[in-house]
Amino acid sequence: MSERVVILSTGEELLTGETVDTNSAWLASSLWDLGVQVRSMLTAGDDLPGLVRAVGSACDQGSVVICTGGLGPTEDDRTAEAVAAWAGVESSESSEALSQIERRYRTLGREVSTANRKQAMLPGGATVLENRWGTAPGFSVQHQGSTIFCLPGVPVEMRNMFQAHIAAALSTRESPTLVRMRTFGVAESRLQAMMDGVDLDGADLGFRAHIPEVQVKLRFPTGTTEADRHAVVRRVSDVLGEALYSVDGGDLAESVIEALSQEGETLSLAESCTAGMTSSWLAEVPGASAVLMEGVVAYSNESKVRSVGVDAEIISDNGAVSKPVAMALAEGIRTKANTTWGIGITGIAGPGGGSEAKPVGTVHLAVSGPSGTRHQTAVIPGDRNQVRIRAAGAALALLLRCRG
Amino acid sequence: MSERVVILSTGEELLTGETVDTNSAWLASSLWDLGVQVRSMLTAGDDLPGLVRAVGSACDQGSVVICTGGLGPTEDDRTAEAVAAWAGVESSESSEALSQIERRYRTLGREVSTANRKQAMLPGGATVLENRWGTAPGFSVQHQGSTIFCLPGVPVEMRNMFQAHIAAALSTRESPTLVRMRTFGVAESRLQAMMDGVDLDGADLGFRAHIPEVQVKLRFPTGTTEADRHAVVRRVSDVLGEALYSVDGGDLAESVIEALSQEGETLSLAESCTAGMTSSWLAEVPGASAVLMEGVVAYSNESKVRSVGVDAEIISDNGAVSKPVAMALAEGIRTKANTTWGIGITGIAGPGGGSEAKPVGTVHLAVSGPSGTRHQTAVIPGDRNQVRIRAAGAALALLLRCRG
Numbered sequence: 001m002s003e004r005v006v007i008l009s010t011g012e013e014l015l016t017g018e019t020v021d022t023n024s025a026w027l028a029s030s031l032w033d034l035g036v037q038v039r040s041m042l043t044a045g046d047d048l049p050g051l052v053r054a055v056g057s058a059c060d061q062g063s064v065v066i067c068t069g070g071l072g073p074t075e076d077d078r079t080a081e082a083v084a085a086w087a088g089v090e091s092s093e094s095s096e097a098l099s100q101i102e103r104r105y106r107t108l109g110r111e112v113s114t115a116n117r118k119q120a121m122l123p124g125g126a127t128v129l130e131n132r133w134g135t136a137p138g139f140s141v142q143h144q145g146s147t148i149f150c151l152p153g154v155p156v157e158m159r160n161m162f163q164a165h166i167a168a169a170l171s172t173r174e175s176p177t178l179v180r181m182r183t184f185g186v187a188e189s190r191l192q193a194m195m196d197g198v199d200l201d202g203a204d205l206g207f208r209a210h211i212p213e214v215q216v217k218l219r220f221p222t223g224t225t226e227a228d229r230h231a232v233v234r235r236v237s238d239v240l241g242e243a244l245y246s247v248d249g250g251d252l253a254e255s256v257i258e259a260l261s262q263e264g265e266t267l268s269l270a271e272s273c274t275a276g277m278t279s280s281w282l283a284e285v286p287g288a289s290a291v292l293m294e295g296v297v298a299y300s301n302e303s304k305v306r307s308v309g310v311d312a313e314i315i316s317d318n319g320a321v322s323k324p325v326a327m328a329l330a331e332g333i334r335t336k337a338n339t340t341w342g343i344g345i346t347g348i349a350g351p352g353g354g355s356e357a358k359p360v361g362t363v364h365l366a367v368s369g370p371s372g373t374r375h376q377t378a379v380i381p382g383d384r385n386q387v388r389i390r391a392a393g394a395a396l397a398l399l400l401r402c403r404g
Numbered sequence: 405m406s407e408r409v410v411i412l413s414t415g416e417e418l419l420t421g422e423t424v425d426t427n428s429a430w431l432a433s434s435l436w437d438l439g440v441q442v443r444s445m446l447t448a449g450d451d452l453p454g455l456v457r458a459v460g461s462a463c464d465q466g467s468v469v470i471c472t473g474g475l476g477p478t479e480d481d482r483t484a485e486a487v488a489a490w491a492g493v494e495s496s497e498s499s500e501a502l503s504q505i506e507r508r509y510r511t512l513g514r515e516v517s518t519a520n521r522k523q524a525m526l527p528g529g530a531t532v533l534e535n536r537w538g539t540a541p542g543f544s545v546q547h548q549g550s551t552i553f554c555l556p557g558v559p560v561e562m563r564n565m566f567q568a569h570i571a572a573a574l575s576t577r578e579s580p581t582l583v584r585m586r587t588f589g590v591a592e593s594r595l596q597a598m599m600d601g602v603d604l605d606g607a608d609l610g611f612r613a614h615i616p617e618v619q620v621k622l623r624f625p626t627g628t629t630e631a632d633r634h635a636v637v638r639r640v641s642d643v644l645g646e647a648l649y650s651v652d653g654g655d656l657a658e659s660v661i662e663a664l665s666q667e668g669e670t671l672s673l674a675e676s677c678t679a680g681m682t683s684s685w686l687a688e689v690p691g692a693s694a695v696l697m698e699g700v701v702a703y704s705n706e707s708k709v710r711s712v713g714v715d716a717e718i719i720s721d722n723g724a725v726s727k728p729v730a731m732a733l734a735e736g737i738r739t740k741a742n743t744t745w746g747i748g749i750t751g752i753a754g755p756g757g758g759s760e761a762k763p764v765g766t767v768h769l770a771v772s773g774p775s776g777t778r779h780q781t782a783v784i785p786g787d788r789n790q791v792r793i794r795a796a797g798a799a800l801a802l803l804l805r806c807r808g
Contacts (some may be wrong), residue, residue, distance in 0.1 A: 015432055016612075018433070019429065025421045028420055038421075040419070040448050207422055208420075273687070276684040276699050277687075278680070279701040294703060295703070296711070299698060300698060349687075
């Protein structure tokens with residue numbers, strides 16, 4: 001696959017910083033998974049001369065340009081006009097695009113306005129790309145050896161249209177097979193070092209950091225047999241060790257909900273420094289209600305005693321951030337909520353509250369289950385929010401290890 | 405201020421989608437606040453020819469180019485080399501940069517390695533930009549009417565160095581005054597329509613969507629008197645109405661913690677569909693422990709009854725997602741935790757669980773306080789996570805209005 005791919009994002013809201021461009025990273029990652037490395041990315045605003053220049057510059061660099069944004073009904077939406085100017089053609093109303101718009105509006109029970117009709121004005125010779133997720137049709141134009149695909153900027157529409165119209169076109173010749181290994185608790189730079197010298201049998205190696213986890217991606221060339229893939233995955237698994245928690249599976253919260261619901265197991269949590277973050281992650285997974293029974297945000301010492309049943313003496317003897325308190329939180333909430341598993345988390349998220357013995361970032365975690373309670377401690381670097389995110393992740397990873 | 409500013413982001417991890425580029429949006433937003441509109445943005449990888457081409461293209465378009473990334477110690481870090489090639493100069497070891505690196509390592513108690521010494525190799529004629537937040541010095545180079553500022557890609561270093569070295573330089577001539585008005589509960593497109601025709605007395609209007617809130621930003625030209633600014637802010641406040649919750653203040657969670665801690669008031673929460681998200685947001689604010697006493701993630705009906713004291717009959721008579729249950733959650737947790745305020749949240753986040761009478765997105769919120777309990781209901785559009793985020797935001801906004 002030797003296409004030179006360039007991504008062009010358009011929209012004044014990107015140049016004012018109003019919106020973070022997540023589309024480009026999503027596209028780049030999806031392209032990498034298909035075996036395509038993006039050459040460069042450009043971002044342009046809404047002014048027509050700048051936009052025409054950007055389209056030209058992108059098409060100079062790329063044999064395939066994926067452009068997002070600027071297909072809406074308002075006068076700021078000028079992508080079609082810019083592409084027509086670049087290709088040196090006139091725009092005209094595409095009957096195919098118009099009938100797609102009319103069909104879409106009919107299902108929504110709305111009238112097609114003059115502004116919406118404008119969305120059917122496409123450069124001459126354009127191929128219409130159907131949008132079944134929104135009102136703006138996409139299109140592609142070929143000119144001087146380059147193909148530019150224009151998609152809406154709304155992420156859900158852009159993603160679905162990329163999969164429907166572009167991924168298929170790009171992956172016809174050689175489709176690599178992708179294996180996604182999810183890890184927790186080891187920094188990306190350390191993972192990269194660990195992978196040094198591992199025999200990947202020709203597979204490409206990629207990383208994707210998505211706090212608090214890091215994905216290790218293996219891209220196998222076409223024709224790799226399943227047995228060969230398995231052998232590589234096994235070698236990589238051995239190297240990653242306990243850091244690896246899922247192969248081609250969900251994230252930490254999804255893995256926990258899936259594993260527990262399969263066995264009819266239930267979970268309760270008593271969180272101090274994470275203050276509901278762990279519960280909230282679990283509740284984000286559809287079907288969580290079969291597993292997640294109860295959580296207590298035991299932020300004050302009183303609430304640890306009153307609502308989770310932690311012995312007040314354990315707190316006064318050891319301090320609220322300690323192994324005995326983490327264990328008492330896990331055991332207390334498990335007993336109270338009568339669940340298979342109980343999680344307890346206590347820590348010093350900062351910026352205040354640290355001491356020499358217990359610096360900011362000190363976290364104690366415990367998981368209580370059918371065969372006892374397991375404890376883990378760590379000093380987590382980073383700011384208040386990073387400490388809390390990594391502590392929540394560590395608690396879920398510990399639960400998965402307790403079951404594993 | 406007539407500088408043409410271009411942002412250039414570098415790093416292979418951006419082109420593989422491994423990392424989302426948040427630096428560019430942060431820079432663009434900070435520049436807008438200073439009265440500078442970014443012309444365009446470019447992203448390049450680590451290969452030297454591509455990088456040199458990107459530097460040239462950025463400097464063709466911009467009189468000021470802000471480049472991030474590629475200043476590290478590894479061989480993939482080639483920004484200095486690329487800038488030297490573009491400017492047609494040799495690189496050499498900068499004694500000023502080297503002594504900054506040595507000073508930094510001394511305070512960290514570490515040795516300067518050969519790789520680290522490489523970070524002092526700068527294009528001839530470069531001005532060194534001190535980095536007090538990390539090890540890689542930045543630099544700027546002037547060539548053919550353009551100035552390129554090179555900063556590290558690590559966000560905390562980049563942000564601090566931008567403020568220290570670039571913002572000051574750009575804002576010497578005309579510094580606008582910025583007023584940031586935070587709103588909740590009204591979509592950005594609707595806010596834009598509401599602002600149509602409001603007399604802004606020459607101020608520029610900007611929006612920044614940061615789910616679940618939208619900021620309305622007013623940028624006043626130099627020389628606007630405080631009285632004139634106040635008059636505009638008052639007119640805009642009138643138009644925004646209840647959607648406005650803070651002028652030049654913090655976000656929803658910060659506003660709640662600030663308002664309550666000032667009066668010595670305390671808060672407890674009983675959350676069902678949001679499942680700890682609201683508590684977790686509050687706990688993210690330093691000093692939250694003076695306000696946030698306890699939260700219960702009352703996900704199951706049993707836990708609503710057992711841990712918050714909701715009457716089981718209220719649930720069986722009205723369903724778990726109902727006004728009486730939201731009110732009983734708020735009142736129950738307030739009584740149990742003995743706090744000034746209690747928040748109750750119950751809703752159907754989806755994708756399952758909806759009915760004709762109670763569609764997915766139905767949320768009931770209640771805030772209980774010294775003078776009674778206030779209830780609010782809404783049907784929130786979006787996916788599971790959007791419903792939960794907006795519900796948590798709505799609960800905090802309701803609390804602020806109850807105190808208002």
